[in-house]
Amino acid sequence: MYAEELLSALPLKKIIGVLPDQVSDIVVDSRSVQPNSMFVCIKGYTVDGHDYAQKAVDGGATIVVTERKLPLGESIAQVIVKDTDRAVGLLAAKFFDYPSKDITMIGVTGTNGKTSVTGIIQNIMHGMGEKSALSGTIGFNLNGILYESANTTSDALSTQQMIFRAKMEGCRLMTMEVSSHGLALGRLAGVDYDVAIFTNLTHDHLDFHGTMEEYGHAKGLLFSQLGQDLEKNKFVVLNADDAWSERYAAMTPFPVWTYGLKNETADFRAINCEYHDYMTSFDVEMPEGIYRVKMNLLGEFNIYNVLAAMVAFYARGYSMESIIEQIEQLPPVKGRMEKVCSDLPVQMFIDYAHTPDAIEKAIEAAQPYKKGKLIFLVGTGGNRDKTKRPAMAEKASAAEYVILTTDDPRYEDYDSITSDLAKGMLHDNYACIGDRAEAVRHAIEVAEPGDMIIFAGKGHEDYQIIENTKFPHSDAEIAIEAGRLKFV
Ligand SMILES: CC(=O)N[C@H]1[C@@H](OP(=O)(O)OP(=O)(O)OC[C@H]2O[C@@H](n3ccc(=O)[nH]c3=O)[C@H](O)[C@@H]2O)O[C@H](CO)[C@@H](O)[C@@H]1O[C@H](C)C(=O)N[C@@H](C)C(=O)N[C@H](CCC(=O)O)C(=O)O
Numbered sequence: 001m002y003a004e005e006l007l008s009a010l011p012l013k014k015i016i017g018v019l020p021d022q023v024s025d026i027v028v029d030s031r032s033v034q035p036n037s038m039f040v041c042i043k044g045y046t047v048d049g050h051d052y053a054q055k056a057v058d059g060g061a062t063i064v065v066t067e068r069k070l071p072l073g074e075s076i077a078q079v080i081v082k083d084t085d086r087a088v089g090l091l092a093a094k095f096f097d098y099p100s101k102d103i104t105m106i107g108v109t110g111t112n113g114k115t116s117v118t119g120i121i122q123n124i125m126h127g128m129g130e131k132s133a134l135s136g137t138i139g140f141n142l143n144g145i146l147y148e149s150a151n152t153t154s155d156a157l158s159t160q161q162m163i164f165r166a167k168m169e170g171c172r173l174m175t176m177e178v179s180s181h182g183l184a185l186g187r188l189a190g191v192d193y194d195v196a197i198f199t200n201l202t203h204d205h206l207d208f209h210g211t212m213e214e215y216g217h218a219k220g221l222l223f224s225q226l227g228q229d230l231e232k233n234k235f236v237v238l239n240a241d242d243a244w245s246e247r248y249a250a251m252t253p254f255p256v257w258t259y260g261l262k263n264e265t266a267d268f269r270a271i272n273c274e275y276h277d278y279m280t281s282f283d284v285e286m287p288e289g290i291y292r293v294k295m296n297l298l299g300e301f302n303i304y305n306v307l308a309a310m311v312a313f314y315a316r317g318y319s320m321e322s323i324i325e326q327i328e329q330l331p332p333v334k335g336r337m338e339k340v341c342s343d344l345p346v347q348m349f350i351d352y353a354h355t356p357d358a359i360e361k362a363i364e365a366a367q368p369y370k371k372g373k374l375i376f377l378v379g380t381g382g383n384r385d386k387t388k389r390p391a392m393a394e395k396a397s398a399a400e401y402v403i404l405t406t407d408d409p410r411y412e413d414y415d416s417i418t419s420d421l422a423k424g425m426l427h428d429n430y431a432c433i434g435d436r437a438e439a440v441r442h443a444i445e446v447a448e449p450g451d452m453i454i455f456a457g458k459g460h461e462d463y464q465i466i467e468n469t470k471f472p473h474s475d476a477e478i479a480i481e482a483g484r485l486k487f488v
């Protein structure tokens with residue numbers, strides 16, 4: 001792209017030096033600079049991209065976007081802006097020609113359920129034989145091929161790159177997990193959503209947002225950022241059973257459709273819910289009539305997730321029959337109340353619950369399938385929101401036996417994590433075992449035939465982060481191995 005044309009995305013800037021004619025790429029990481037690229041210096045939490053500008057130039061960058069004049073020599077063009085975080089969003093959207101305008105974009109925000117809802121949406125698309133993309137905690141899924149990503153909501157540049165790739169691959173739809181960090185830090189600049197979905201808002205991430213008010217406000221940005229252009233066919237999908245929905249409805253002029261189980265005013269309401277052995281069924285009451293739905297996903301929380309996806313498809317013009325046909329074939333979402341297949345005499349589930357609300361919902365979801373006692377293993381991360389820890393254990397106390405452990409301890413002491421958790425326990429039937437592999441083995445040790453174990457907190461992840469290193473880890477593999485030694 002012509003450098004001048006690209007820079008027209010930045011109305012307020014000072015240019016020092018002579019601009020090259022063309023820009024081959026935009027990069028924010030000096031380690032991935034290509035010849036003739038534009039390097040944008042981003043101030044991070046750990047390091048400052050301004051300190052890597054010279055490296056970027058050595059690697060071939062010919063324009064540097066910076067917040068201050070840098071000693072880079074006269075031959076390098078420097079574009080000085082007030083805020084490079086903001087600039088990178090504007091530049092990336094321009095460079096990739098605003099790709100989100102060309103495909104249906106569905107953003108999903110909320111404390112719990114984002115991975116599940118986006119996964120359900122992509123599986124429905126797949127079942128309908130349509131190409132789609134997904135970005136979120138699990139990575140970037142482009143038509144079934146998974147690429148790694150560092151964040152639930154990636155930085156502004158990667159976000160535009162992913163949408164562009166989805167467009168070039170012929171995807172009709174892209175669904176994105178929209179985290180509160182992503183919204184607060186401007187990672188979604190230039191993303192034009194068609195449908196914005198809200199799952200729920202409960203305690204998490206207060207280390208970053210400070211208060212629930214701030215956290216809730218950050219999530220609300222998704223709805224206000226839909227804009228005011230009512231010629232566009234945009235929709236907001238809100239959970240009628242969550243009080244925050246009223247506030248989010250007020251933040252947008254677009255049609256708001258609600259779903260839920262409890263609130264009778266919900267536009268799409270699930271009633272007559274039945275939890276059978278490894279399948280769930282319910283009626284959906286909606287303006288067109290009542291539809292019976294059967295699905296393989298387990299637990300009440302998955303009824304919410306499926307309803308949210310259903311409303312999004314209906315809003316985009318799909319018939320209820322075609323949506324339900326796909327829902328009936330949905331595979332389980334990876335690591336979310338996913339049954340571990342084994343020949344052991346205990347039922348085991350892998351789950352990703354790592355907030356108080358998700359733990360409560362996971363235990364509720366298990367009730368219909370429970371025969372013996374429920375052993376609930378739960379871990380939380382080190383160096384992250386500590387205030388949620390006692391509340392997590394309080395909710396875990398609904399299980400007969402609880403094992404308190406870690407998920408990614410990072411730099412924090414095992415004992416400091418498990419003792420914070422233990423403060424919330426409501427009964428004495430629990431053990432604190434910081435080493436997660438040991439904790440999993442202990443779950444098998446105390447299990448008797450007929451019992452159920454839920455391993456919560458790691459979900460789909462196949463690693464544990466200890467200090468800053470990822471070590472391979474699988475709750476399921478450790479449990480099966482320990483179970484074979486004990487039971488077989
Ligand atoms: C606190 C935080 O959000 N940190 C994010 C931030 O990292 P950072 O500030 O440490 O960045 P940095 O590594 O210091 O780098 C600063 C700049 O220097 C550049 N650099 C760096 C090194 C070098 O050699 N050359 C170079 O050019 C980097 O490319 C970058 O542009 O920028 C990185 C790149 O975009 C993110 O991956 C990283 O997220 C980390 C992994 C993280 O854990 N973030 C969490 C808090 C987060 O955002 N979570 C949310 C919610 C998840 C949920 O809902 O559960 C999420 O959306 O993931």
Ligand SMILES: Nc1ncnc2c1ncn2[C@@H]1O[C@H](COP(=O)(O)OP(=O)(O)OP(=O)(O)O)[C@@H](O)[C@H]1O
Nearest residue numbers: 111112113114115116137301336352353358361362
């Ligand atoms: N709609 C829901 N309401 C409450 N809890 C839910 C809901 N959906 C899933 N859960 C619980 O939360 C856990 C995480 O689900 P999911 O990964 O879909 O959420 P998420 O919002 O993507 O979380 P994260 O961003 O941390 O990955 C699940 O394993 C389950 O225990």
